Amino acid sequence: MGKQDTLRIDGRDVAIDAERNLLELVRKAGIELPTFCYHSDLSIYGACRLCLVDIEGRGIQSACSTPPEPGMRLRTNTGELREIRRTTLELLLANHDGSCPTCIKSADCKLQALARRMGVDKVRFKAPTRPAPLDESSPALVRDPNKCVLCGDCVRVCNEIQGVGAIDFAYRGSQAAVVPAFGKQLGDVECVNCGQCAAFCPTGALAPRSETAAIWQALDDPRKKVVAQIAPAVRVALGEAFDQPAASQTTGRIVAALKAIGFDAVYDTSFTADLTVIEEGTEFLQRKVNGGILPQFTSCCPAWVKYAEQYYPDLLPNLSTCKSPQQMFGSLARQVLPRILDTAPEDLVVVSIMPCTAKKYEAQRSEFSQDGRRDVDAVMTTQELARMIQEAGLDFSSLEPESLDMPFGFHTGAGVIFGNSGGVSEAVLRFAVEKITGKPAGQVDFHEVRGEGGLREASLTVDGTEVRIAIVHGLANAKLVADQVRAGTAPYDLIEVMTCPGGCISGAGQPVAHNGHTRQDRARSLYEADKSLPLHRSQDNPFIDRCYQEHLGAVGGTVAHRLLHTHYHGRKRLESEALPLSEGNGDGKIQVKVCAGTACFLRGSQKLLHALLGYVEEHSLQNMVDVRANFCSEQCAAGPTVIIGDKVLQHCTLERVRDVLDAELANHQ
Amino acid sequence: MQMTHVEPRTRSDQFEAVCAIIERHGRQPAKLIPILQAVQDEYTYLPEEVLNFVATALAIPPARVFGVATFYTYFALEPKGKYVVRLCDGTACHVKDSIPILEALRSRLNLSEEHKTTPDMLFTVETVACLGACGLAPVVMVNGEVHSLMTPEKAESLIEDLKQAEAAAVAGEEG
16 A cells, blocks of 8 residues: 655645645645635635645645645645735725625625634725615525625536526626626526525625515514415524524424414425325326326426526426426415415415525416416525524524424425435335335335435336436536437436525525535435324325315316416526617518527527528518517527517528518508 | 728628627637627627627527626727727826826717717727837827827817818718
8 A cells, every 4th residue: 555645734744635625635634724715516716815825835825726735835824824814804895895784694794704713803995985786686686796705606606506607707807796697687687596696605795585574564464364384495404593403303393483473374385295296296107108208307496497498498398397396385375275264365475485595586487376466475585584583582492393284284204305306206206106016115215316416317117117317406417417308318207406406405595504514414304304204105195185185186187287287488598689680770660580599599590580681682671671689589499489570480481481571561561 | 081981881791790700710609709809890899689699609608708798998888989089098108198188088079987989979088008109109099090199189189170071071971
């Protein structure tokens, strides 16, 4: 065996294993070097200049971007290094809107914590006086550019983990800023609302949008019956906000807290997760048996659904038509709860408690409203729930646990593990295996689908039927799989997609994680919750049976379809003007808009435009026809799309455009 | 100064040119900067809709294209005037009193740091860091033509000459 390579950190020899950079080694040696811009999941940026070390013979270097070499001698804590770090923090603080007492991130702010740790007791530099407006356009997030320290964490997580790139650095020098494309607002661009930018943001520059004011208002109204649904992942993380050991089970105390706050009934989203398993599992088996469209993608994650609508409109038929558990709960609640709670339908207020910011967006989607009333009135994150409990003055850890209300409080372990990456697949397997074999499966745990990797595969054979599953988290991984499906090379039947790392347990609405193993703790805790429940298969949930008998009829039947299923449509990424290609302002001419969005572009809309412009010129129609290239007509599956007047032409060819245009011209004259 | 009358390019010509530029660079995201340079040559600036089209064609996020376009002062996101007046404010020109020239140009055209282009789209006044003609400082460049040893008075009469030439050209067209 060769001699172990070492280097020397502050006079101590430290063995070099597989560390990629000095920072990892220094931290292995038990020294917590400060960092803003370093995240082990992201690319190395080396911008914040806080992890500086003094390397003998090389001078001061950033530890994150220096690979370890045997024999290096470095110091992490010299007077010079401390002075540089303090100055760096002072400069950051000078550019930062320090309205800490009112900042939502205050208690979890890395800038605040590091300034305190590094002993910064005054800021010698003058603040620039150029306040930028708050961006409140997104249903999920609030962006406050005045608090941004330009560490780029948000830019990299959006790009590298989610493959979206909705925000990026723009401008230069003192003007530099992180902004959506063309300086637009976050609500007008391709942001999928996953909120991981806010989860990675060390300050309050990006934060989940709070809905607690509206919820308090409903609670204060004596006419309203306010009910809550709690998502699985909330219960294993809320305790962290009250200094409880990470991932301690809190369901009973959450119920007690919500009742004390004034909620009339508290239910469990795991119940509708059980319902999702039955509907989605049945849909999957039907597709599998009847030769339907496979692979089937899961559709529980609203960030993934928006991503698919924007980038893979051609694959929307592969998405399960099932609503997410949150929205299944919303429709069922509207249908059933007014009678159970003896209230007028208009007085029922449905509140979700979610680990997720994208759920705020999902609840606003027009598909999930009936007669102008949203199925889910308000969505609060785990963080917001913690704040409501604190605001109400409740001592969370000493609350006496209470039970969830029936019927929508009864759930099986299958509905609980939904919060973990792999959980939806496992829950569906527990259902599907029994359906395929026709007898209750002895096996409950499917360890094949568990794990932490961002792209995992599992395959199992049940009674000669092979079921091949892919499990992904992070939309950049989803893109890899979706590209395979598009190319026809994906060897899968079922593909589970969750946007956040590790699944819903790491949603952006969860309390800010303070250590590296929070995610693992939460995941383990969800599997333990499953174990501790009496039932583990959704089909064994007696209240689900009753729900079908009393309200839904047959599984996958007409009523179930109306209440529990939905549809998707191609979606433009950016609110953007069309590009005029004819002279003049187009008044009085026939408007022709050729879609130049990605899906149509790939289907040859550029050639179509070229030919159309040639046709217009050849026949001297410039004074009668106004041609524009527009960015996405949201008909992506049927592209290329051309809009002539008010006619939408799908799968368009030049012949088609010519025929319709000639007819319009004849009418026009 | 010579007034050349160029037939304006039609929007469809410009769009065809953009498509050709993108194809010529093999739709490679790595070629974004030369693509943007060529697109700006075509439009004199970078219209948002065109940048959006470039992002679509290169399959990169529009925020990335916007970031590159705003990083370099060479790229303009607003349309510029027919005459782009670039005042050099490099070290040599600065010590030779370039700022009074800038102030004279701006006050003559009613422009400012924020408003660089006249509403009639005739003039744009901007500063550059160095035109490399330090021996002739202070220097003003109008559409690529260098005017040396400038004073505020000379700058004002330069603008006046251009305005009169424009008025004559318009009268000529109408007559």
